[in-house]
Each structure stands twice: as structure tokens, then as C-alpha cells.
Amino acid sequence: MKRVQFEHSPIPYLFVAPQIIIILVFFIWPAAQAVYQSFLLEDAWGLSSQFVWFKNYVDTIGSSSWLQAAGFTIIFSTLVTFLSLSIALLLAVKANEVIHGASTYKTLLMWAYAIAPPVAGLMGNLMFSPLIGDLYKFMNFIGFDFDHKLDPFDAGFVVVLISVWKQVSVNFIFFLSGLQGIPKSVNEAAVMDCRSPTRRFWTITFPLLAPTTFFLMVINITYAFFETFGIIDTTTRGAPGGATNTLVFKVFQDGFRGADIGGSSAQSVVLMLMVLALTVIQFRFIERKIHY
């Protein structure tokens, strides 16, 4: 809040009105609808519906296909978060060290940020296409019996690889700006005390990057949960047999393809609670950061 402010008047309401109206119509209302519909059971034609309490939750979330999707989502987001953070951290540390060509490296490493997930998905899909894809041939050539259309593990591999590729640049940008925020004097003092660069990294640099890392973890989990929809939808579409369904992809599938509004809404509400948990974690953490 500002010390000096304008006096009471209807004017501030005019300023916030556009945003608030859009939020009420396009955020709050649909979200409330999702909650409401999650308690309803509609007949097959959507003509009548009855209030069924938590039946939709029990039915969908207890179902094996939801549990399968939840399991895949957890493994998938852990892998994507861990791999894309590690690769990005390694590259950022190296890009921060290097003197010659630093800006060229930076540009080449960060520009993939601008690529849409479905575009990355289609590209990856074509590279793994059995008809023309060299990566497909390569995987078989080096001795894997690779078939991502039939084998759940191989399908998971393709989706993880593309998702990591798409996310490295964002993490790289944040890590690099975090590294550049570490004062030179800290590094110089560290060099005096400790000669091994590896130990210096883990005892000095990495702890100083902890706020960035933690923040990026939340961002990456959110990415793996939600934004990878575009990648899944242009690669495996959950195949084979739902093995690569993420929770979000399943909401979409059940709601639009399967027309199971109640079940899909119940899944949406569960996802909302997950986002809530993530946001709470993120904000508790940010509060702590301010106290430093």
C-alpha cells in the first residue's frame, strides 16, 4: 500500500472492473460450475441429472484408469522436473563460466522457450515416426526393441524426452540470472578457501541458488501437470492403453470424448486442490524468502 493515495471515490472500481468482470465470468463461474457438476450424475443424453453427493469422486478416482493416470503423472513430473532442472543447471553454470562466445551460447540455449508445446510434440513425434524418424531407427539400431506405439515404457520415454527438451530453456534462463545475482566477492572468497571447483559449487553456489531451484521446482511441476497437455496430444495421446495419460489429459478425454461430465468435473476439482496445494507451498516459501 502506498503512503499517499487518492481519496475515496468510485474511480478505483472503474479501474479494477474490467479484470474483475472477466474473472467472475470466465474463472469463478466455470470453476463453480465444475464443483457443482462434480456432484451430479447426468443421463446419457444430458437431459436430466440428479444429485449424487460424492459418487462421481468415488467412481472416477477409485477407478483403475484414474489411478494409472495419477501414477504416470507423478513419475512423469518427477522425471521431467529433475532432468530438465539438472540439464539446465549444468548448462547455466558452464555458460556463466565461459568468457568467449557466452552470448551466442546463451541465445542458442534459451530460444527454444518460444516454441509451443504442441509444436515440440509434433516435431518429436515425426522424429520418432517409424516411417521416417531417424531417432526411431537409432533406438532400434543401438539394440532397444523400440516401439513407442506398443510399449508403455518407450512411449513414456518419448513424452519425457520432448517435455524435458521444451523446458530446459526456461530453467536455464532462471538459473543463469540466479548465478549472475551471486556477488563476485562471494566467489572470490570461496576460491581462496577451497580449491576444488566441484566442492565450491556444492557448498557455496548451490545453496545460494536454493531459492531459485525451489521456485523452479514449483514451476516445473505445474508445467509437467498442465502445459504438457499439448505435447501428449500431439504424440501418444495416452496410448498405449492409457499408459501415458496425465491427469489433465484424462479430464479432457473423459469430458470431451467420453462426455462424462460428472466424472470429468470431479477430476477437475481434485486437480484444483492439487494446484491449491502447490500455490500454498510456493507462497509460504516466498514469504520465507522475504525474511532473509
Add this chain to the structure above:
Amino acid sequence: MQRSSISTHIILILGALFMTLPIWVAFATSTHAPDTILREGLQIMPGGHFLENYNEVLFVEGGVMKKVTALAMLKNSMILGIGFAVGKVVISMLAAYAIVYFRFRLAVPLFWVIFMTLLLPLEVRIIPSFEVVSDLGLLDTHTGLIVPLIASATGTFFFRQFFRSVPDELLEAARLDGATSWGFFKDILVPLSKTMIAAILIIMFVVGWNQYLWPLIMTTKEENYTLVIGIKQIYQVLSEGGELPQFQKAFALTILATLPPVLVVLVFQRWFVKGLVESEK
């Protein structure tokens, strides 16, 4: 020292190849004839069909979709990217201004309403959102495409943060000179925020251009497709099989969908990094 710097370069070169090679291969392959691609697979060297392939995709009706050309999809993507970026900046600046510079009763609850949008990503309210837009008769319109996307909290938080860092003396001085609240906003705050506005515009253009799920569910007519939606359609055609698969067109379309946001990021790199790092804080 010398040795460690060589290994540093090797790691960076490998990283750069990992990030860049797929796009290069996509481009190179998009410049070949379809039968070459089918016979030899992906291409690392550009072929001789650049003009022919891109001409067909961009300008010929039926060249890539049933009817709509990539040029028309490019136009739709531009409208979405620019409309989203501008709309978001305008709406969030106005809201942030009210929250920071005015004392009013509902300030805190309204701030929480804005905050709540963080908890409601589109993915968790897909079906009811679709119903709302269809009830309002906004399917297949630019309004329906852009407006529901622009109200999330990120932009508002960003400007709120920035306005708070503006010295209080400016407002005091402006008020002594008799500035109205609108005058202060328009003549002092907006010019002061120029760099911030530019940074956010760049980020949001990229975010808007790359929207997928929302345009996917609310455009039903082909003439409203964006390039990113075209990607899905061409994927559909390819996976259905049938006649000779037009891989060169699929690759050309990925290149066209990638080029504008990448150019924006490269040209405005410094602002882009600033905007990204600041807006996510």
C-alpha cells in the same frame, strides 16, 4: 585452467546442439520433396523444394488444411498473440493502479479475487468454460478467444510490484500540480513503466501465440485456426494415414508456427529475459 575451459565449451556445444538440432532438421526436411523424405528419412541438408513447399503451405487453398492456408492461420495467430498481450497489459495495469494507488473498501477482497485465478488454470475448468463461452455466443470469435485468457493474475502482480517501487513523492508533486487520478496514470505512470510494458508485451505475445487448449476447444471452423491448432490438425491427418503422407508440409507448418515467437524472443532478448524473470517472481 585451460583443460577445464575446453570441457566447458564441449558441454555448452552439446547443449546448444541438443536444443537447436531438432529445429534445424525440421527446417531442412521441410525443404525436400515428399518422396525423398519417405525414401531417405529426415534430412540434415536443405533440399531444393523450399519455395515450392512453403508456397503451397502458405498460399494455396487446400495446400495444408482442407481449405484454409497457413497465411490465414498466421493472421489468426498474430491476432491472438497481439490481442492477448495488449489486452493483458491494459487490464492488469488498470487493476494494479487501483489496488496500489487508491484506498477503497473492497480493495483487499478484490485483490483476493484476482489472486484466486492462480488456482484456476484453464485445464481444471475446461468444460464449464467452454459452456460459458458457447452460452454467450462467443464460439469462433476473437472476443471469445482472447478475453477469457487475459484476466489471470500474473500481469496484475507484476505491475503492482512495479508501482509500489515508484516513489511516493511523484504522486504528491502531481497532486500539488492538480493532476487527476486519470491524468497521473496517463501522463506519469504509463511513461515511467515503458520498459516494463515492453518486457511484458514480449512475454505475453509468445504466451498468447503458443496457446493451445483454449483455441482448440473454442474454434470449430477451419478459418479460425491458429498455426498451433493447425499443428494438431496435420497431426490428425498424418496419423490417419491414407495417401502419401505430406511430411514436408507438417515440418513447414512447425517452422512457420515457431518462427514469429522465436524472432520476437531473439530480437528483444534483453527485455524478454527481464520480463520473464521479473514477472514470475
